[in-house]
Structures are given as structure tokens and as C-alpha cells.
Amino acid sequence: MIVDGGSGLASALKRTWPETRIQRCLVHVQRNVRVLLTLRPRTKAGRQPRALSLALTRIKNRDEALAWLNALNAWHAAHKDLLAERTYRGTGPAPTHATTNQTWWYTHYRLRRAYQLLARCVRQEVLFTYLHPDLAALQVASTTNRIEGGVNAGIRHLLRNHRGLPAEHRKRAVEWYLYQRSENPGPPWKLIRPEHYEPVTATKGEIEEQLGPAVLGTAAVAEEGLWARSGWAGRT
Known part of the structure; x- marks a missing residue:
């Protein structure tokens, strides 16, 4: 080990x-x-x-x-x-x-x-x-x-490409990724448990985590957030 x-x-x-x-x-x-x-x-x-x-x-x-x-x-x-x-x-x-x-x-x-x-x-x-x-x-x-450049690298790549998924969906994606690379995988339907049939509702904290800090979305309009700047970023 x-x-x-x-x-x-x-x-x-x-x-x-x-x-x-x-x-x-x-x-x-x-x-x-x-x-x-x-x-x-x-x-x-x-x-x-x-x-x-x-x-x-x-x-x-x-x-x-x-x-x-x-x-x-x-x-x-x-x-x-x-x-x-x-x-x-x-x-x-x-x-x-x-x-x-x-x-x-x-x-x-x-x-x-x-x-x-x-x-x-x-x-x-x-x-x-x-x-x-x-x-x-x-x-x-x-x-x-071998682990970091193999399985773990693939997991990081998967989560980076799907970082908008809710936390529970990310767990399922990793589980499926590992299942596909198992030496002797069992029937895939055995991965489905009763709670997976229940709809998943993201909490407010999870939504903010996916979208970024709340401070980034406080502008009244998109143009205000993008262009109403001062200092070096606004070239003023």
C-alpha cells in the first residue's frame, strides 16, 4: 500500500x-x-x-x-x-x-x-x-x-469540466468514472439506490458555491458590472 x-x-x-x-x-x-x-x-x-x-x-x-x-x-x-x-x-x-x-x-x-x-x-x-x-x-x-497522473488526474479533469453540477451529482459522476475503470465491474443498475429516484434540490449555499461569491453579482445590470470601473482596470 x-x-x-x-x-x-x-x-x-x-x-x-x-x-x-x-x-x-x-x-x-x-x-x-x-x-x-x-x-x-x-x-x-x-x-x-x-x-x-x-x-x-x-x-x-x-x-x-x-x-x-x-x-x-x-x-x-x-x-x-x-x-x-x-x-x-x-x-x-x-x-x-x-x-x-x-x-x-x-x-x-x-x-x-x-x-x-x-x-x-x-x-x-x-x-x-x-x-x-x-x-x-x-x-x-x-x-x-501513477495514481495522481492516472485515476486522480481523470477525476480532477472530470470535475473541472463539470463544475456547475450540484454536489450530489458530482459524487455520482466520480462514482461512475471509477466504475467504468474497475477491473471487474458489476451490473451498472446496482449502483442505483432508492434515494437516487428522489429529485435533488440545490441549497442556496450550493448555488452560491457554483456561481461564485455573491459580491460578483451585485451589479444592477450586466453593463454596470463589466464597465463601471475606476483605477487601472477602468483606465481612468
């Missing part, structure tokens, strides 16, 4: 299906690290875990995976004192993540979180599942690219 919902989701799946092998999407892991460390970290300590995250998608065998794990452990051994540094309230501006009652916080909070993200994935054994010998015949993917 490939997931991209983070370590919390992976842990929940492990508890529900303990025998299921989980592969975190490596591209999403890279993105999560990038959010914490930015695209180009300014410090050497930040550039190394950023480089390690980028290397994840280039690992092709278990020897390379072992070398990656050793590099992560070596980085932590060299910077564990840096990660443990604290800043106390009153010695400088408080970061946005600090609560009002918090008297201290980790100085390199974002760097620490980036390392913990990678280390947690290692402990949960969800980074290199695709390299497991027992799964070699299945050719397990290490990312969700």
Missing part, C-alpha cells in the same frame, strides 16, 4: 492492518522536508538533510538504501547537539509555533522537525518497502505518481 498522508496515517494503517506493508510516497516526503528547510537552506546543517531527501527517489537497490540510512545516522551524530539547543523566552522574539505559556523552545525547530520526519519514516520502515525481496515480483512503486 502506498500512502502520502504522513506518518500518522501510516501508523493508523499499521494498527488496523498489522500485516500490511506500507510504502510512503517518497515525493511527498521530499516536499515535506522542503517545506521545513526551504528550497535552498542557508546553512550546511540544513543543506545535508535536504540533499538526503532529494536522494530518496534515486535509490534503486538495498545497498544504496543502507548507504542512505548510514548517511542520515552520521548527520544526526554530528548535529545532535545543534538539534538540542534551546532558546528561552525573553532572550529574543518568540517563534509563531510557541504557545503563550511556553518558557523555551528548540532553537532550530524546523531543522529538528525535518530530521524527525525522516527518522520516523525509518523507524516505521515505510521508506524502502519497494525494495523488499518478497515484493520484487510485484514491482511496487515508491511514489503515488
Whole structure:
């Protein structure tokens, strides 16, 4: 199973299906690290875990995976004192993540979180599942690219082309789209339930969501909304 919902989701799946092998999407892991460390970290300590995250998608065998794990452990051994540094309230501006009652916080909070993200994935054994010998015949993917560029892309395209549909109709359209791509679809009439014979009336909130914000339709006439403008848009 490939997931991209983070370590919390992976842990929940492990508890529900303990025998299921989980592969975190490596591209999403890279993105999560990038959010914490930015695209180009300014410090050497930040550039190394950023480089390690980028290397994840280039690992092709278990020897390379072992070398990656050793590099992560070596980085932590060299910077564990840096990660443990604290800043106390009153010695400088408080970061946005600090609560009002918090008297201290980790100085390199974002760097620490980036390392913990990678280390947690290692402990949960969800980074290199695709390299497991027992799964070699299945050719397990290490990312969700096939899903995002396949089924999910088609669903987004469908909803974008039919964005005027009521919410219930959008759900039915997605259901039919997935049914058409099922490996062993059953009779299509089994998708019809008794409530589907009841007429669907869109609520005021749904209508506004489909048409756009109410402020866009406050003009008395169409010409007023289009042409009675000032500033750069009206060229005045």
C-alpha cells in the first residue's frame, strides 16, 4: 500500500492492518522536508538533510538504501547537539509555533522537525518497502505518481469540466468514472439506490458555491458590472 498522508496515517494503517506493508510516497516526503528547510537552506546543517531527501527517489537497490540510512545516522551524530539547543523566552522574539505559556523552545525547530520526519519514516520502515525481496515480483512503486497522473488526474479533469453540477451529482459522476475503470465491474443498475429516484434540490449555499461569491453579482445590470470601473482596470 502506498500512502502520502504522513506518518500518522501510516501508523493508523499499521494498527488496523498489522500485516500490511506500507510504502510512503517518497515525493511527498521530499516536499515535506522542503517545506521545513526551504528550497535552498542557508546553512550546511540544513543543506545535508535536504540533499538526503532529494536522494530518496534515486535509490534503486538495498545497498544504496543502507548507504542512505548510514548517511542520515552520521548527520544526526554530528548535529545532535545543534538539534538540542534551546532558546528561552525573553532572550529574543518568540517563534509563531510557541504557545503563550511556553518558557523555551528548540532553537532550530524546523531543522529538528525535518530530521524527525525522516527518522520516523525509518523507524516505521515505510521508506524502502519497494525494495523488499518478497515484493520484487510485484514491482511496487515508491511514489503515488501513477495514481495522481492516472485515476486522480481523470477525476480532477472530470470535475473541472463539470463544475456547475450540484454536489450530489458530482459524487455520482466520480462514482461512475471509477466504475467504468474497475477491473471487474458489476451490473451498472446496482449502483442505483432508492434515494437516487428522489429529485435533488440545490441549497442556496450550493448555488452560491457554483456561481461564485455573491459580491460578483451585485451589479444592477450586466453593463454596470463589466464597465463601471475606476483605477487601472477602468483606465481612468
